[in-house]
Amino acid sequence: MTLIKSENLERLQPLFNEAVELIKKAISKKRQIIIKHHDDADGYISGFILEKALFAHIEDKRYLLQRSSSRTPYYEYIDALRDLNSFIGFAPPLIILSDLGSNNQSMKAIRRLERYGADFIILDHHKFDKENKEIAKVFLNPHVFDMGSDLCAGMLATELALMITPMIPNIQHLPALAGTADKSAGIDYENYLKISKIPLESLKDWALVIDHETYYLRFAARPNFLEDLFNPQKLPYLDELKMDIKSEMESLSKSVKEYVKIKEYAGFKLLRLDRKGIGDYEFASSKLPKITHELVEGPRITLIETPDGISYRADLIGFKGVELIDILKTQFPKAMVSGGGHEAAGGIRFNASAKDEIMAFIEKYLEGL
């Protein structure tokens, strides 16, 4: 039984079952379980709920259950080594990658630990690469079934958590909160929204506050801390925090308005912003793509540039970020192009030396849309 009735979840059920089985087996064998999740609201929710579900079953929690976040939407090699370094136990760990781990940027790290004997469950809703799907013991990603990204990590993790521990109080709202943070849409999201019993506007504000708090969480947050952050009873206090965050974002927005470059294409606008030097020190700067993208309405694409990469956001145009990455890889085989995410929101990295060429190519590419 899932929290909502959903054909999509039904199709994923066999994978959920495999994940439950693998996790339960690991627990009974006292194998260390490591949860590594993305550090945005969706990622934190997914890691938090999984930790909560596993907590009840693991005696020696201090050693056998580890949860931590990842600044990037992939499993970093340094994190893999850190996980290996902190590994204690008889059998190599079971690693759950949540809201990350689907594209080949994670492969070097995954392979390192896989060779060591670790097993991976990848629970994610980003576009995936074949090798990641193959190396994981369980690859729980709706894209495998062409369902898109709308069933986000927080939703998948909450359902998985309830299959491991059926009665967890006060968590009905988490899938809607995660989906709101990750801009999910569609019937499943609508249904999660309904059962959350929280108005959409409040969920949006809440997601913003969580983003803010987790941005500054550069240490391992204890479960109690996260409990507070995800508890609907704490909303009044979150309301006050929200005001501070919004004013921070407004002042950044004024600066962006001044320095953004807007170019008109046939049928859409291109917004380009050089990331360097705009509010680098503040939380709000992590919201630059969102702030810039919201400066205009209608069909548009936003590119936030760094010396060696861009992040993109697109609306109402036929832009496919993941497809562009593939094209860039072929066009610029020596520029070390990498990246991933969703079709309409994600990031691309390349050699800084190739930036001018690549940006010119992208501008041309956009003309063809």
Ligand SMILES: [Mn+2]
């Ligand atoms: Mn996500």
